[in-house]
Amino acid sequence: MTMERRTLLKRLGTAGVAAALAGCVGVQSQGDQTAQSGGESSAEGGTDDASAGTAKAWYRLSDTELPAREAALKQFNEQSEHTIKGADISDMRKKTTSAIPAGQGPETFEWAHDLAGDYLNRGFIVGQGDELSLSLDEFTDAAAEAAQYDGNVVGLPHTAETVALLYNKEYVDEAPETVADMKAVMEEHHDPSNNQYGLGMPFADPYFLSAWAHAFGGYYFDHSKDEPLGVAKSETVEGVQFAVDNFVPYMPNDPTYEPQASAFAEGNAAFAINGPWYLSTLNEKGVDYGIAKLPTPEGGEPRPYTGITLWYFSKKMGEGGASAAAAREFIEWYVTNEDLLRKRAEETGSIPVLTSLAESGDLPENVQGFAEAVQQGYPMPAHPKMNKVWDPVKAALTKGFNGKDVQKAMDAAATEIRGNWE
Structure with a gap:
């Protein structure tokens, strides 16, 4: 694709995305069922010759996010000679690891950058740096780094x-700056007998708890350190114990995502710790909320994991041809479409990484809170060994939530992880 063609698509997208998003029809999530979006290209100027390609794009979105994605795909299909067929996938890791090796996967799929090392090593994704019509300089430094692994550009952010x-x-006038201040508010509003809670936070998920596990110098995994596995280190255990002592008493008694997220979404909790994907649910429920960076614990600093969302270049793109060209054109159009990315920021609170937007000073108020939280954290490890860390730590955090000895739980997790690595 020539630079002129990419620039034309970008200009068309900027002019038309608002109308397309406003006029879209909601599509319910169908798990692994394909959510078709557009069929054959019908754009004026579109072609039926051999240069037109059809590609599959997989993603995982909430029901409230799907209409905007369907509208974006429809818009691309109407203005391009190519066709992108979208599918909402309920278990992306499971589906990609089974479908891609069998040649049944998509040309591109959307996920956080932490899959890069494992999927590149297993041949599920490929480098496409030499095929691109844009430069990674168009993105923030962190995003450009996340799009690369072992010298390969494996996707676009x-x-x-x-x-x-x-x-x-309704309950809180302004965001607390310290955990101590936050506890005072939680204490005031926590009344589980009347279905009222101080906080909703998915405690059993290592990603959600990472800010506190890392708050006192601890870490789950860091390949750059002499001891990459930090799960059972005293600093990590201190952080998890801090969360057990200061947050668990004010939370619903189930540590998994849905009960914790529902408490705040239903207006029954003063605080929540969650991500930008949660905002569409809150907007649908009509919750009057504010967003701020995480409060500071005494003697520490919250350091949450951050993720950069990529459109990955799947193995099928490495085979070339019209379908690869279709996927590449769609990805480049999507990641440089300022209006589309701004609309997503307004609706979901996600933070654009296209430099022209990220440094514009013209982002929605809610995005600023998440942007400050991103500055507190650091990117999730993309090293393949990290894949063996998540589940044992999840089990350990669940034990801690349920009153078990945190050090013993984290020791057991570390032993399991090392065994899995071997």
């Missing part, structure tokens, strides 16, 4: 995400 503090303005 479009948003950054992390968890931040959300507060219900």
Whole structure:
């Protein structure tokens, strides 16, 4: 694709995305069922010759996010000679690891950058740096770095995400700056007998708890360190124990995502710790909320994991041809479409990484809270060994939430991880 063609698509997208998003029809998530979007290209100037390609794009979105994605795909299909067929996938890791090796996967799929090392090593994704019509200089430094692994450009970035503090303005006038201040508010509003809680936070998920596990110098995994596995280190255990002592007493008694997220979304909690994907649910429920960076614990600093969302270049793109060209053109159009990315920021709070937007000073108020939280954190490891860390730590955090000895739980997790690595 020539630079002129990419520039034309970008200009068309900027002019038309607002109308397309406003006029879209909601599409319910169908798990692994394909959510078709557009069929054959019908754009004026589109072609039916051999240069037109059809490609599959997989993603995982909430029901409230799907209409905007369907509208974006429809818009691209109407203005391009190519066709992109979208599908919402309920278990992206499972589906990609089974479908891609069998030649049944998509040309591109959307996920956080932490899959890069494992999927590149297994041949599920490929480098496409030499095929691109744009430069990674168009993105923030962190995003450009996340799009690369072992010298390969494995995808293109479009948003950054992390968890931040959300507060219900009905109960809380302004965001607390310290955990001590936050505890005073939680204490005032926590009344589980009347289905009222101080906080909703998915405690059993290592990603959500990372800010506190890392708050006192601890870490789950860091390949750059002499001891890459930090799960059972005293600093990590201190952080998890801090969360057990200061947050668990004010939370619903189930540490998994849905009960914790529902408490705040239903207006029954003063605070939540969650990510930008959560905002569409809150907007649908009509919650009057604010967003701020995470509060500071005494003697520490919250350091949440951050993720850069990529459109990955799947193995099928390495085979070339019209379908690869279609996927590449769609990805480049999507990640450089300022209006589309701004609209997503307004609706979901996700942080654009296209430099022209990220440094514009013209982002929605809610995005600023997440942007400050991103500055507190650091990117998730993309090294393949990290894949063996998540589940044992999840089990350990669940034990800690349920009153078990945190040090013993984290020791057991470390032993399991080392065994899995071997």
